[in-house]
Amino acid sequence: MSHAAGNSTPDPQEPNRHDPENKQHQDEQQQYPQSGSEQSQGWPAYNQQYPGGQYGQQTQEKKTNILGIIGLALGAIGFILACIPGVIFFVWILLLAAFVLGIISLFQKVKFKWMGIVSIALAVIGTLVGVIILVALIGHAVGEEEQSASSSSSSSSKAVNATAHYGDKQTWDDGLSVTATKPTKFKPSEDAFVEGGTPVKMTVTIHNGTDQTILSQQVHLKARSGSSNALPIVDDQQHLSNYIPSDIHPGQDLVLNLGYEVENTSDVSFEFKAYSAEMDTYQVKYTN
DSSP, X not given: OHHHHHTOXXXXXXXXXXXXXXXXXXXXXXXXXXXXXXXXXXXXXXTOOOTTSTTSOOOOOOBOOHHHHHHHHHHHHHHHHHTSTXXXXXXXXXXHHHHHHHHHHHTSSBXXXXXXXXXXXXXHHHHHHHHHHHHHHHHXXXXXXXXXXXXXXXXXXXXXXXXXXXXOEEEOTTSEEEEEXXXXXXXXXXXXXXXXXXXXXXXXXXXXXXXXXXXXXXXXXXEEETTEEOEEOOBTTTTBOSSOOSOBOTTOEEEEEEEEEESOTTSEEEEEEEEOTTOOEEEEEEEO
Protein backbone atom coordinates (compact mmCIF):
# COMPACT_ATOMS: atom_id res chain seq x y z
CA MET A 1 0.00 0.00 0.00
CA SER A 2 2.87 2.33 0.80
CA HIS A 3 4.40 1.53 -2.49
CA ALA A 4 1.18 2.37 -4.20
CA ALA A 5 1.01 5.69 -2.46
CA GLY A 6 4.55 6.61 -3.27
CA ASN A 7 4.16 5.62 -6.86
CA SER A 8 0.75 7.17 -7.54
CA THR A 9 -0.19 7.60 -11.11
CA PRO A 10 0.18 11.23 -12.32
CA ASP A 11 -3.01 13.10 -13.30
CA PRO A 12 -3.15 13.38 -17.05
CA GLN A 13 -4.91 16.80 -16.70
CA GLU A 14 -2.08 18.26 -14.61
CA PRO A 15 0.66 19.83 -16.75
CA ASN A 16 4.07 18.32 -16.42
CA ARG A 17 6.36 20.88 -14.97
CA HIS A 18 9.35 18.99 -16.25
CA ASP A 19 8.04 19.06 -19.82
CA PRO A 20 10.13 21.51 -21.90
CA GLU A 21 7.11 22.72 -23.87
CA ASN A 22 5.15 23.40 -20.69
CA LYS A 23 8.05 25.33 -19.23
CA GLN A 24 8.25 27.53 -22.30
CA HIS A 25 4.52 28.27 -22.03
CA GLN A 26 4.92 29.32 -18.40
CA ASP A 27 7.75 31.64 -19.30
CA GLU A 28 5.57 33.31 -21.98
CA GLN A 29 2.76 33.82 -19.46
CA GLN A 30 5.15 35.51 -17.07
CA GLN A 31 6.49 37.74 -19.84
CA TYR A 32 3.07 38.60 -21.33
CA PRO A 33 0.39 38.69 -18.61
CA GLN A 34 -3.16 37.87 -19.40
CA SER A 35 -5.63 40.60 -20.20
CA GLY A 36 -7.38 40.21 -16.88
CA SER A 37 -4.26 41.14 -14.99
CA GLU A 38 -2.82 43.58 -17.53
CA GLN A 39 -3.72 46.72 -15.60
CA SER A 40 -2.63 45.25 -12.28
CA GLN A 41 0.78 44.36 -13.73
CA GLY A 42 1.27 47.85 -15.31
CA TRP A 43 0.79 46.78 -18.92
CA PRO A 44 -1.49 48.83 -21.15
CA ALA A 45 -4.69 47.22 -22.26
CA TYR A 46 -5.07 46.41 -25.91
CA ASN A 47 -7.97 48.83 -26.28
CA GLN A 48 -6.39 51.68 -24.29
CA GLN A 49 -5.89 54.87 -26.39
CA TYR A 50 -2.57 56.60 -26.34
CA PRO A 51 -2.34 60.37 -25.81
CA GLY A 52 -2.93 62.41 -28.97
CA GLY A 53 -5.52 60.16 -30.60
CA GLN A 54 -6.07 56.60 -31.59
CA TYR A 55 -2.93 56.49 -33.69
CA GLY A 56 -0.91 59.07 -31.77
CA GLN A 57 -1.75 61.87 -34.23
CA GLN A 58 -2.81 65.29 -32.89
CA THR A 59 -5.95 66.87 -34.39
CA GLN A 60 -5.99 70.71 -34.60
CA GLU A 61 -9.45 72.31 -34.60
CA LYS A 62 -9.81 75.50 -36.70
CA LYS A 63 -10.61 78.70 -34.85
CA THR A 64 -13.71 80.81 -35.38
CA ASN A 65 -13.33 83.46 -38.08
CA ILE A 66 -13.47 86.49 -35.77
CA LEU A 67 -12.03 88.91 -38.32
CA GLY A 68 -14.46 87.62 -40.94
CA ILE A 69 -17.40 88.24 -38.59
CA ILE A 70 -16.24 91.79 -37.81
CA GLY A 71 -15.57 92.49 -41.49
CA LEU A 72 -18.99 91.12 -42.46
CA ALA A 73 -20.72 93.35 -39.89
CA LEU A 74 -18.79 96.45 -40.98
CA GLY A 75 -19.46 95.69 -44.63
CA ALA A 76 -23.19 95.27 -44.07
CA ILE A 77 -23.45 98.51 -42.06
CA GLY A 78 -21.32 100.38 -44.59
CA PHE A 79 -23.38 99.11 -47.53
CA ILE A 80 -26.64 100.25 -45.89
CA LEU A 81 -25.23 103.67 -44.96
CA ALA A 82 -23.77 104.10 -48.45
CA CYS A 83 -27.33 104.50 -49.74
CA ILE A 84 -27.93 107.45 -47.39
CA PRO A 85 -26.68 110.83 -48.65
CA GLY A 86 -24.69 112.94 -46.24
CA VAL A 87 -22.66 110.18 -44.52
CA ILE A 88 -20.65 108.99 -47.50
CA PHE A 89 -17.24 109.96 -46.08
CA PHE A 90 -17.89 108.10 -42.82
CA VAL A 91 -19.13 105.11 -44.81
CA TRP A 92 -15.89 104.79 -46.74
CA ILE A 93 -14.00 104.26 -43.47
CA LEU A 94 -16.28 101.34 -42.58
CA LEU A 95 -16.02 99.83 -46.05
CA LEU A 96 -12.24 100.11 -46.08
CA ALA A 97 -12.02 98.39 -42.70
CA ALA A 98 -14.37 95.62 -43.91
CA PHE A 99 -12.26 95.11 -47.04
CA VAL A 100 -8.98 94.84 -45.09
CA LEU A 101 -10.41 92.51 -42.44
CA GLY A 102 -11.96 90.31 -45.13
CA ILE A 103 -8.63 89.88 -46.91
CA ILE A 104 -6.76 89.12 -43.68
CA SER A 105 -9.35 86.51 -42.65
CA LEU A 106 -8.82 84.59 -45.90
CA PHE A 107 -5.18 83.88 -45.02
CA GLN A 108 -5.93 82.58 -41.53
CA LYS A 109 -6.58 78.98 -40.59
CA VAL A 110 -10.13 79.54 -39.47
CA LYS A 111 -13.60 78.26 -40.13
CA PHE A 112 -16.24 79.99 -42.25
CA LYS A 113 -13.97 81.79 -44.71
CA TRP A 114 -17.05 82.73 -46.70
CA MET A 115 -17.56 85.56 -44.20
CA GLY A 116 -14.36 87.19 -45.40
CA ILE A 117 -15.42 86.80 -49.03
CA VAL A 118 -18.83 88.34 -48.35
CA SER A 119 -17.29 91.26 -46.42
CA ILE A 120 -14.97 92.00 -49.36
CA ALA A 121 -17.90 91.88 -51.78
CA LEU A 122 -19.98 94.21 -49.59
CA ALA A 123 -17.08 96.62 -49.30
CA VAL A 124 -16.56 96.76 -53.07
CA ILE A 125 -20.28 97.06 -53.94
CA GLY A 126 -20.88 99.60 -51.16
CA THR A 127 -17.98 101.72 -52.43
CA LEU A 128 -19.41 101.71 -55.96
CA VAL A 129 -22.86 102.66 -54.66
CA GLY A 130 -21.34 105.46 -52.58
CA VAL A 131 -19.42 106.82 -55.56
CA ILE A 132 -22.56 106.81 -57.72
CA ILE A 133 -24.56 108.64 -55.04
CA LEU A 134 -21.75 111.14 -54.48
CA VAL A 135 -21.52 111.91 -58.20
CA ALA A 136 -25.31 112.32 -58.34
CA LEU A 137 -25.26 114.69 -55.38
CA ILE A 138 -22.48 116.77 -56.88
CA GLY A 139 -24.31 116.95 -60.20
CA HIS A 140 -27.54 117.95 -58.46
CA ALA A 141 -25.76 120.62 -56.41
CA VAL A 142 -24.03 122.03 -59.49
CA GLY A 143 -27.34 122.09 -61.37
CA GLU A 144 -29.09 123.91 -58.53
CA GLU A 145 -26.25 126.39 -58.27
CA GLU A 146 -26.39 127.12 -61.99
CA GLN A 147 -30.17 127.45 -61.84
CA SER A 148 -29.92 129.75 -58.83
CA ALA A 149 -27.26 131.85 -60.54
CA SER A 150 -29.39 132.05 -63.68
CA SER A 151 -32.48 133.01 -61.67
CA SER A 152 -30.50 135.54 -59.68
CA SER A 153 -29.07 137.00 -62.85
CA SER A 154 -32.53 137.20 -64.39
CA SER A 155 -34.00 138.84 -61.31
CA SER A 156 -31.11 141.24 -60.98
CA SER A 157 -31.46 142.26 -64.61
CA LYS A 158 -35.09 143.16 -63.93
CA ALA A 159 -34.15 144.93 -60.71
CA VAL A 160 -31.67 147.23 -62.43
CA ASN A 161 -32.96 150.77 -62.63
CA ALA A 162 -33.80 151.12 -66.28
CA THR A 163 -34.14 154.61 -67.68
CA ALA A 164 -36.39 155.84 -70.46
CA HIS A 165 -37.66 159.05 -71.91
CA TYR A 166 -41.26 160.10 -71.66
CA GLY A 167 -43.26 158.56 -74.45
CA ASP A 168 -40.94 155.53 -74.78
CA LYS A 169 -42.17 152.03 -74.13
CA GLN A 170 -40.13 150.03 -71.62
CA THR A 171 -40.51 146.28 -72.19
CA TRP A 172 -39.00 143.44 -70.14
CA ASP A 173 -38.04 140.02 -71.47
CA ASP A 174 -41.07 138.21 -70.03
CA GLY A 175 -43.55 140.60 -71.71
CA LEU A 176 -44.37 143.26 -69.13
CA SER A 177 -44.28 146.77 -70.60
CA VAL A 178 -44.84 150.32 -69.36
CA THR A 179 -45.34 153.61 -71.22
CA ALA A 180 -45.46 157.03 -69.54
CA THR A 181 -46.41 160.27 -71.29
CA LYS A 182 -44.70 163.54 -70.56
CA PRO A 183 -46.26 165.50 -67.65
CA THR A 184 -48.31 168.53 -68.74
CA LYS A 185 -49.82 171.39 -66.78
CA PHE A 186 -53.56 171.39 -66.12
CA LYS A 187 -56.11 173.31 -64.09
CA PRO A 188 -57.50 171.24 -61.22
CA SER A 189 -61.20 171.16 -60.45
CA GLU A 190 -62.58 173.18 -57.58
CA ASP A 191 -62.93 170.11 -55.36
CA ALA A 192 -59.31 169.00 -55.97
CA PHE A 193 -56.89 169.77 -53.17
CA VAL A 194 -53.65 171.53 -54.18
CA GLU A 195 -51.25 172.95 -51.61
CA GLY A 196 -49.51 175.48 -53.85
CA GLY A 197 -47.28 173.61 -56.28
CA THR A 198 -47.74 173.44 -60.03
CA PRO A 199 -50.32 170.79 -61.05
CA VAL A 200 -49.27 168.38 -63.84
CA LYS A 201 -50.94 165.28 -65.22
CA MET A 202 -49.67 162.27 -67.17
CA THR A 203 -50.90 158.93 -68.48
CA VAL A 204 -49.23 155.60 -67.66
CA THR A 205 -50.14 152.43 -69.59
CA ILE A 206 -49.18 149.01 -68.19
CA HIS A 207 -49.40 145.88 -70.35
CA ASN A 208 -49.05 142.52 -68.61
CA GLY A 209 -47.61 140.23 -71.27
CA THR A 210 -46.40 137.72 -68.70
CA ASP A 211 -48.11 134.52 -67.54
CA GLN A 212 -48.46 135.83 -64.00
CA THR A 213 -50.90 138.22 -62.39
CA ILE A 214 -49.45 141.49 -61.15
CA LEU A 215 -51.21 142.33 -57.91
CA SER A 216 -52.36 145.92 -57.37
CA GLN A 217 -50.56 146.22 -54.04
CA GLN A 218 -47.30 145.21 -55.73
CA VAL A 219 -47.28 148.22 -58.05
CA HIS A 220 -45.64 151.41 -56.81
CA LEU A 221 -45.73 154.81 -58.57
CA LYS A 222 -43.72 157.88 -57.61
CA ALA A 223 -42.88 161.27 -59.13
CA ARG A 224 -40.13 163.65 -58.11
CA SER A 225 -39.48 167.29 -58.90
CA GLY A 226 -36.24 168.93 -57.96
CA SER A 227 -35.03 167.51 -54.66
CA SER A 228 -38.38 166.34 -53.23
CA ASN A 229 -41.16 163.93 -53.99
CA ALA A 230 -44.13 165.29 -55.92
CA LEU A 231 -47.45 165.29 -54.09
CA PRO A 232 -50.25 163.28 -55.76
CA ILE A 233 -53.44 165.05 -56.79
CA VAL A 234 -56.83 163.38 -56.67
CA ASP A 235 -59.32 165.01 -59.02
CA ASP A 236 -62.50 162.99 -59.51
CA GLN A 237 -63.94 165.30 -62.17
CA GLN A 238 -60.87 164.84 -64.36
CA HIS A 239 -60.50 161.15 -63.39
CA LEU A 240 -57.11 161.64 -61.78
CA SER A 241 -56.03 159.30 -59.03
CA ASN A 242 -52.85 157.82 -57.67
CA TYR A 243 -53.86 154.28 -56.76
CA ILE A 244 -54.09 151.00 -58.68
CA PRO A 245 -57.78 150.06 -58.95
CA SER A 246 -57.34 146.34 -59.70
CA ASP A 247 -54.90 143.52 -60.32
CA ILE A 248 -53.35 143.25 -63.76
CA HIS A 249 -54.01 139.79 -65.18
CA PRO A 250 -51.99 138.19 -67.99
CA GLY A 251 -52.76 139.83 -71.34
CA GLN A 252 -54.52 142.77 -69.68
CA ASP A 253 -53.81 146.51 -70.11
CA LEU A 254 -54.25 149.04 -67.35
CA VAL A 255 -54.38 152.78 -68.12
CA LEU A 256 -53.75 155.18 -65.23
CA ASN A 257 -54.36 158.95 -65.28
CA LEU A 258 -52.07 160.48 -62.68
CA GLY A 259 -51.83 164.01 -61.28
CA TYR A 260 -48.92 165.49 -59.32
CA GLU A 261 -48.05 168.77 -57.67
CA VAL A 262 -44.43 169.67 -58.65
CA GLU A 263 -41.91 172.39 -57.88
CA ASN A 264 -40.45 172.67 -61.39
CA THR A 265 -42.28 171.46 -64.47
CA SER A 266 -39.02 171.18 -66.44
CA ASP A 267 -37.56 168.81 -63.87
CA VAL A 268 -40.02 166.01 -63.29
CA SER A 269 -39.12 162.35 -63.13
CA PHE A 270 -41.46 159.42 -62.80
CA GLU A 271 -40.63 155.96 -61.35
CA PHE A 272 -42.55 152.74 -61.93
CA LYS A 273 -41.87 149.67 -59.77
CA ALA A 274 -43.70 146.35 -59.64
CA TYR A 275 -43.20 142.82 -58.31
CA SER A 276 -44.44 139.55 -59.75
CA ALA A 277 -45.77 136.58 -57.78
CA GLU A 278 -42.26 135.09 -57.95
CA MET A 279 -40.85 138.37 -56.62
CA ASP A 280 -39.28 139.40 -59.91
CA THR A 281 -38.69 143.16 -59.87
CA TYR A 282 -39.65 145.52 -62.69
CA GLN A 283 -38.36 149.05 -62.35
CA VAL A 284 -37.97 151.99 -64.72
CA LYS A 285 -37.37 155.70 -64.33
CA TYR A 286 -38.73 158.22 -66.88
CA THR A 287 -37.13 161.59 -67.44
CA ASN A 288 -37.34 164.40 -69.97
